[in-house]
Amino acid sequence: MRRVTILGLFVLVALTWGTTWLAMRIAVETIPPIFATGMRFMFAAPFLISIAYLRKTPILFPPGQRLFQLGITVFYFTIPFALMIYGEIYVSSGLASIIFANMPLAVLIASVLFLNMKTNIVQVAGLTMAIVALAGILYEETNANINAGSHWQGIIALILAVIIHAIVYAQCKKRCCDVSVITFNALPCFLAALILSTLGWLFESPQISNFSECSVLATIYLGAFAGVFGILCYFALQQKASAFQASLVFLIFPLIAVSLESYIYGYAISAHSMLLVIPLASGIFIALASKTFSLGGRRLDSSS
Template sequence: VLFLNEKAKLMQIAGLTIAITALTGILLEETNTSTESHWQGITALISAVLIHAIIYTQCKKRSCTVSVITFNALPCLLAGLILSATGWFFERPQVSTFSVHSILATLYLGAFAGVFGILCYFALQQKANAFQASLVFLIFPLIAVSLEDYIYGYAISTHSMLLIIPLVIGIFLTLVARNIPVTSRCRDNSSQK
């Protein structure tokens, strides 16, 4: 919104803020952690999202025509290989201790959630604006937490269940704000100019 000079309504910003706050609460509750325990990972994740957003908006602003595979999947593959090599070098993992669940989770994240998720996101952006398509990223973590709870037999906490209400309200406000017509007062002011 900032980099592309797109107009965003106050209700969209408020809805997005409510949704992000609720999602943060759900993730902190379900991972049973505080922000102090994994600050490096949180910082890296936020940095990656910001860098991706800046690059994407600059390409859109300059009308770059870059393939989705080239623009997203290949850099993600390269980053994954670099992270794997770095982890292998510093952590020295024992392959014999890998569980089937962890191997399947890694394959799922790489093949399905990674590449397929990126392709779906950009296909969605063909039909919706960037602001609306970005709301998908509020749902993905919720699906991941629910899937983890289902696979390992955990129950989603009552606190997280209650936080789903403001999450849905925030997403609803963001989507509905686009369809609110200009009021007669605003039309009168614009016709006087």
């Protein structure tokens, strides 16, 4: 029964994260990226705060960690998620998901730099293999794109989002910031919604009459479903499975994202890039399998 539960949670998380990237692409078709991200969090926050109220879970971090909670609002929610959806203006959802699948490697590097975590030769080999493969994919996809300059803008935005998230994970572990998944997400999500919605309204001047039904539904999906259900499912998966088993979802959700984009939009990454996905996934697998480490514990919600 436990194995069935783990498998079910794994599939749910992979499907949720895999569809998140397509939803972001649909959202920015008619909604400016910063305002869309604010809407996303505005849809998620009431659910998270309601769950906190019903479960009598505090929404504030413990005393001494509340300034850090503000930092999480800015550097975990506000900036990286805005960068993610901005990146999807210029980068396909499939490629965006492949870039973000490297989160385990970014966390590994951040742990080495900020936590003095020891590595072994196998981890380094896996890390090197994955980075070289990712560089090859980015080079291949950029050459195939007629707007190479804009394409790199999107790639850099997504890579920055991964790096910032990884640093936050390392800082959470360094500060022993062990709060519930609801506490970690509820209030920062609401504050980020206010910040991004305000900035988007002031600087992007969104025309609500131009928002398509599909874009609005996509932001609702990102907030109310992926932003809440995805968090809770991944947290439950981490409680029932090993850290290594839970981390394998990073190898699966990009395949779902690429397949969906190909089916719906008729666009897929090149055949050469698909071949490079094999050493990329192998490198990530080797790095994770050689020494299991936590990818942010109960705080990880990706994607997404």
